[in-house]
Amino acid sequence: MNSTVETGAPAGASPSPEHATSPEHAIVTAGLTKRFRGGQVAVGDLHLAVPRGSVFGFLGPNGSGKTTTIRMLLGLVAPTAGSCAVLGEAMPAGLGRVLPRVGALVEGPAFYPYLSGEANLRRFDAADPGADPRTVRRRAAEALDRVGLAAAAGKRYRAYSLGMRQRLAIAAALMRPRDLLVLDEPTNGLDPQGTREVRTLIKEIAAGGTTVFVSSHLLAEVEQMCTHAAVMRAGRLVAQGPIADLRSGAAGPRLRVDTPDVAGAAEVLAEAGLGGVGTEDGQVTAELGDGVPERICAALVHAGVAVRGFVVVRPSLEDVFMGLTGEGFDVDA
Incomplete structure (x- = not known):
């Protein structure tokens, strides 16, 4: 198609x-x-x-x-x-x-x-x-x-x-x-x-x-x-x-940062204009939107935030199905 x-x-x-x-x-x-x-x-x-x-x-x-x-x-x-x-x-x-x-x-x-x-x-x-x-x-x-x-x-x-x-x-x-x-x-x-x-x-x-x-x-x-x-x-x-x-019909990609400085990372992501910033257990996540991952990573380093992991998480077919129906079905069985 x-x-x-x-x-x-x-x-x-x-x-x-x-x-x-x-x-x-x-x-x-x-x-x-x-x-x-x-x-x-x-x-x-x-x-x-x-x-x-x-x-x-x-x-x-x-x-x-x-x-x-x-x-x-x-x-x-x-x-x-x-x-x-x-x-x-x-x-x-x-x-x-x-x-x-x-x-x-x-x-x-x-x-x-x-x-x-x-x-x-x-x-x-x-x-x-x-x-x-x-x-x-x-x-x-x-x-x-x-x-x-x-x-x-x-x-x-x-x-x-x-x-x-x-x-x-x-x-x-x-x-x-x-x-x-x-x-x-x-x-x-x-x-x-x-x-x-x-x-x-x-x-x-x-x-x-x-x-x-x-x-x-x-x-x-x-x-x-x-x-x-x-x-x-x-x-x-x-x-x-x-x-x-x-x-692409599902929710957009999200950025996940593993860091000991959760507060500092959250502040940098918010200043970069990313939405949906959240923190949990040494991780900061946000909606990537139009953000450029390389620039965001550089901004974190420039701000002195220690980065242990930096991942762009893109929606899977399971995410698509959940978004369309509100339900899931066997993914591993």
């Missing part, structure tokens, strides 16, 4: 067909809605625009409608209302043309535990009617190498770590060239090492030109690997846009 922070539906009408087929967007939805029996709204009036070539984080707590949205995008669930386009094709009418260009990992990998990683990929590929069986060995080797599992190609799946299993699932999605990769909670249940492995892999895939759509409830994780994000809450879109623009 080129806008800053969008909340709810875009101003004006739904995205036009021209917008849907624009080379700028890999996914566009217009009023996409899914109601289940009893009138429960899983996804309501969703207007989403995913730029091509981006790593797009689809954020929200468990039960916010992320997986249901993905199922509608992939033609696994029919929407109650609204429309969506994937890679310029209206869905589900364009399923046959779109799905060969899309790799997906939805709700965790499922492989045969007693087969090797390579053997699992070959069986997976055999179920793809568009795959060429004559090239399966080469393509499996290339996919395993791409996700860093070449050395473990002959190892049984049951002996793989959680991180290796997630990487194998991504390899399965990359057995053919893909323009779009859809990953539903790819780091769910992983230890820190496995999380880093998958995060690095996603960045490498995106660097190769593939648009990556990542569903997650982990704000801190998305913040580290995504270029754009959308935030869902109770089936509704709260905000979307580039990560930097989402941050």
Whole structure:
């Protein structure tokens, strides 16, 4: 997207067909809605625009409608209302043309535990009617190498770590060239090492030109690997846009100074025109506003204030979400 922070539906009408087929967007939805029996709204009036070539984080707590949205995008669930386009094709009418260009990992990998990683990929590929069986060995080797599992190609799946299993699932999605990769909670249940492995892999895939759509409830994780994000809450879109623009929609950056001379530091920050000056436990904080950190630090030193630490704290995605909804959701779990 080129806008800053969008909340709810875009101003004006739904995205036009021209917008849907624009080379700028890999996914566009217009009023996409899914109601289940009893009138429960899983996804309501969703207007989403995913730029091509981006790593797009689809954020929200468990039960916010992320997986249901993905199922509608992939033609696994029919929407109650609204429309969506994937890679310029209206869905589900364009399923046959779109799905060969899309790799997906939805709700965790499922492989045969007693087969090797390579053997699992070959069986997976055999179920793809568009795959060429004559090239399966080469393509499996290339996919395993791409996700860093070449050395473990002959190892049984049951002996793989959680991180290796997630990487194998991504390899399965990359057995053919893909323009779009859809990953539903790819780091769910992983230890820190496995999380880093998958995060690095996603960045490498995106660097190769593939648009990556990542569903997650982990704000801190998305913040580290995504270029754009959308935030869902109770089936509704709260905000979307580039990560930097989402941050700018929250409260501005704050300055934090660690010093034994709290009173002196507070006086210097106030004289520099900074607002919201506060003190607590050897720290002085203030709203940075238009202040230049280098000049403020120099002013502190010039005034004889001992500076132990000097940090500009910028808003995180969690701050953005809290500012928009007044609530939080799992950041570390």
